[in-house]
Amino acid sequence: MAAASKCERFNGLLVSHDINEIYEWNRRVCQGQIRRRSPCHSQEHGLPFRGKFLKRRRRAQSSDKEIKHEIAVLILCEGEENIVNLNAVHETRSDTALLLELATGGELQTILDNEECLTEPGRHCMREPQNILLAGERIEDGLKLCDFGISRVVCEGINVREMPAHPTTWPRGAPVQPLSLLTDIWSVGVLTYVLLSGFSPFGGDTKQETFLNISQCALTFPDNLFGGVSPVAIDFIRRALRIKPNDRMSAAGCWNMSG
Incomplete structure (x- = not known):
């Protein structure tokens, strides 16, 4: 426009x-x-x-x-x-x-607070970024995205280099690459892990430990959290959470795997 x-x-x-x-x-x-x-x-x-x-x-x-x-x-x-x-x-x-x-169902976070995590049939939530609202009382009623205050418009030929607001959405210690669709893939991987387990993929006992886990991309999938999760979903997370942006799967690849 x-x-x-x-x-x-x-x-x-x-x-x-x-x-x-x-x-x-x-x-x-x-x-x-x-x-x-x-x-x-x-x-x-x-x-x-x-x-x-x-x-x-x-x-x-x-x-x-x-x-x-x-x-x-x-x-x-x-x-x-x-x-x-x-x-x-x-x-x-x-x-x-x-x-x-007005999305009458409220925030997706409310479901997570009540149920702690989602089962894999709720994977279509991953077709959207965070700040997700429910159009109705159930996930099946549809989703709406909101809150674009820290979003950035990526234009061809213009490099935008910024650190995201939350540390878990960026591999700390990695060079700050120009923002692209691949930047969001890391956040998609983090969100998928949280939705399926109820826990952060890099959470440590201290901030320093958390940052170290992020910088090393130290991923684990303990049986008590992922015992009922399919290998395909775990592979989805692994392919999204890679330090180098070009090593991550594309947005189209995420779409195909979550279909």
Whole structure:
């Protein structure tokens, strides 16, 4: 989408009215400097959305650039079935509120908290990255992706080199390679391990031990956690968690193995 078209789309989403005049809030829960998503209903249409409130200043610095980046990614993804839709943007002097499609099933993490791990029939969850919402009460009802605040757009001819926010999503000690689809394959491998076992693949008793496990890619598959997991699933994890990006299987390879 051209820059001019994105600006026009952003202006079309921006609503000047007070958000409380249009939406009725069921609850607002604060966590740190980002207020968590909360269900809300339009007073005019009665349609449910969820509101994501973002502080426009964090640590005495403007965060408008990061917020507009997240909005731009959502605009680029408009019309994708498995990505939450952005319905409107409200700005105040202190906050920017994103009015997003409500995935009624809540977060996939809730199922993990209740059941500790998923069985292999739930492997279609691995067709999507993390930040996964359930479209309904069951996994079979479909999945939605959300939260693109730290996502990056990878363009041909432009190198982006950044360390991910969470240490387990990157092999510590490895050279920081330009971001690519292969960067995400490491995260897919970590998430698959967690979903099938309920544990981190590199978790140690201390941070230092965890970082050492990550840098050495020290993978183990203990029988008490993986006794009922197929060799194909274990091979999937091994082929995703390789230090050198070019040694990992491609996104297409992940798709084929999880089919």
